[in-house]
Amino acid sequence: MRTILDNITGEARRGELVAILGSSGAGKSTLLNCLSGRLNTGTLTGSITFAGRRRERSTWKSVSAFVEQDDALYPNMTVRETLRTAAYLRLPSSRYTRDEKNAQAEAIIKSLRLTKAADTRIGDGLKRGVSGGERKRAAIGQELVGSPDVLFLDEPTSGLDSNSAYAVIENVRSEAVRTGRVVVLTIHQPSIEVLYLFSKVVLLSEGATVFFGPPDDALAHFEQLGLPCPPKRNPADFFLDILTIDHDLESEPARIRALHDAYRGLEKERKLESGAFSGEIEDVDVFDAREEPLGGWANSWWEETGILYRRAWTEIFRNRPLIIAEFAQTIIVMLVMGLAFLRLDNDTRGIQNRAGILFFWPINQVSL
Structure with a gap:
């Protein structure tokens, strides 16, 4: 059996922005899915605690939110409509x-600096809409309207230029500090400006922790190991160089194990200095206790159905090319079928043909 994650420990406090880095x-992504409760395969051992108590799956979704790497947004909805719909549902x-709501x-919208784009449609590859950074912030805003205590982000800067990436992370950090929210994210290769927005970094290699703590402490740790960061070098790039293993070299596994x-x-020394060492390092995330979250659904089944129905119809009616194509297709199919079954005789064959069209027409409409 393959071990993907091994002996991962750490803590995140309110208002902190924790980044998971690695090649x-x-x-x-596996660690992020473990923490967010989205891991559906494999065997997970250890403990994850929230507000001083073991994480409960029944209420975890009520206090946490997850933003996917690929944004799932309706292109014909405006930013304001997108966030309002999310608020109605959550x-x-x-x-x-x-x-x-x-x-x-x-x-x-105001906290994520989306005011200028609030009434702009999201857009997609065919229709121009908001910018990439604004689209990502809208996707994050969808989750923030539910006021989660913990926010998970999977590669939030993927596909963004450096300025947009910084704006997204800076907005998320400001929101975390303002609301006392914990933010945990994965990121591949941040700029130096983005790196120093993180309260702590988790440096992973081969499924195990190489360092956990503030970026400057990571640099000091590696320097003590004889691995100083070269001058004028982005520390994030330096970290990735250390974490990346070259499987063609026989010495690499030993280097990573070291x-x-x-x-x-270092972790044992920290425990001894804090007086909390008990012979075993525990995986405990410390949070301040808050109001007990609600379990179950936020709204009734009928209310949520109505909200989704209105959103679907808004999306459809604003998509004019789709409406024109559907209307034209219906007219063409109607004419073809009408001509094919024109002037049927009142005999056995005519009855069979009429039965055929009564069968074919509903099937065709369902498949449209």
């Missing part, structure tokens, strides 16, 4: 009125 195949009507969406052992030794 491809290091286990970044905020319980038993606690919030419709006006309060709208106000929550407006607050997120880095793992060095961090375990």
Whole structure:
């Protein structure tokens, strides 16, 4: 049996932005899925605690949110409509009125600096809409309207230029500090400006931790190991060079094991200095206790169905090429079928033909 993650430990406190860094195949996405409760395969051992208690799957989705790497947004909806729809779905009507849900969406628009793009459609590859950075912030805003205590982001800067990437991470960090939210994200190769927005970094290699802590402490740790960061070098690139293993070299596995052992030794020293060492390093995430989250769905089945129905119809009616194509297709099929079955005789063959068209027409409509 293959071990993908091994002896991962750490903590995240409110208002902190924690980044998971590593080369491809290091286990970044697997660790993020473990923490977010999205891991559906394999065997997971250890403990993940929230607010001083073991994480409960029944309520975890009520206090956490996950933003996918690929944004799933409706291209014909505006940013404001997108966030309002998310607020209608995520905020319980038993606690919030419709006006309060709208106000929550407006607050997120303002905090993520989306005011200028609020009434712009999202757009897609065929239709021009918001910019890449604004699209990513809208996707993040969809999750923030539910006021999650913990926010997970999978490669939030993927496909963005350096300025847009910095704007996205800076907005997320400001929101985390303002609300006391914990943010955990994976990122591949951040710029130096983005790197120093992170409170802590988790450096992974071959599924194990090479370092966990502030970026400057990571540089000091590697310098003590005889691996100083060259001048004028982006520390993030320096970290990736250390973490990347060349499987063609026989010495590489031993080098990575030495880095793992060095961090375990540092971790034990930290525990001894804090007086918390008990012979075993535990995986404990420390959070301040807050109001007990609600379990179950935020709104009734009928209410959510109505919200989704309105969103679907808005998307369809704004897609004029699709409406024209569907209408033209219906007219063409109607004419073809009408001509094919024109002037049927009132005999056995005519009855069979009429039965055929009564069967074919509903099947054709369903498949459109």
